[in-house]
Amino acid sequence: MTTTPRDRLLDAAGELFYREGVGVGVDALCKAAGVSKRSMYLLFDSKDELIAASLDRRAPDYEAVLRPPDGGTPRERILHVFRAQDGLTGQPTYRGCPLVATATELKDATHPANAVARRHKQAMTDFFAAEARTAGAADPDTLAAQLTMVFDGAAARAVMRAEPLAGLGVTTATALLDAAGVV
Template sequence: MTTAKPASDTASAASPAKAPPRERLLDAAAELFEREGVGVGTDALCRAAGVSKRSMYQLFAGKDEIIAASLERRAPVLSAFLLPPPDEPASPRERMLYVFRRLEEVAQDPGYRGCPYVSTLVELKDPEHPASVVALRHKGGLAAFFRAEAERGGAADPALLARQLTLVYDGAATRAGTGAERLDGLALATAGALMDAAGVGE
């Protein structure tokens, strides 16, 4: 039988003050940028992280670098959630549909705000911004996954199918994240129809 810690001990152990300032800044950035956008000021960011602006500038060149580092830090977690395990014994079609099932699943969360990479790109409107470079690289990784699976699945034009599926993913994530659309299987069905048209069967 496990004995629960006293509330004060538990709160102390979970306190973000226990984390190094850099980690606290990146944690706060991930939360604030997703909820309010990357336009959040450095004062609000430092306040949320419990870190002084002086300390922030000792760790990062500025907010642009924090946005980029926050996106980079989230990438492994997002990829692990979104993509099927590499050793999963499934057909290329099922591996591609896995991505859309995960999207449909997470989009049901009332707090879902869409793809953080797309949101960042739209807000910044600058492909040369350090965070845009990170976002574009990771969006390219999703397209590369689709293309590789499309090739394995015998698609007539794997590059085209990869672009189409990426477009559906980004559009569905954006509309669900803004509350403009309930997916309810729509993204999954659209992806399946594109695969049918490309000749990717079961």
């Protein structure tokens, strides 16, 4: 057995919940994963826990796509994130930032998946803050919060497909970096 039922469940959940929303039923999910409901409920306490676990599983891959390779200036490293995002938003399968989309769908701030989303989003802000600090920005925390906001805004625009202007996130982040004196 190359993949465990747990792996298959998390992978199928990550894809289906992102593509069709968390309203996808447990039956359809288990069928897609090739796992019986019985096994699913032995592995996870509830569908809600599975949502949270699948988001936690998906997040590292998401971050890996966005994170810049080693080296380069802080400015370039930050802009790499927005360029990578631009590549994602151009795809027809793009449904927004998975973290924000899940939080938006779940509404309930106490949902376990919401804590997962918050944690991984904070990691992105922390990355921006560390780079901004390295670059000697006057207020790295505020700049990091602004950049995260631009990231989420670019994702939202892409979802609504009211985005005739590609690279909007990159140009806006550039403007903020300029304003913050990050060369």
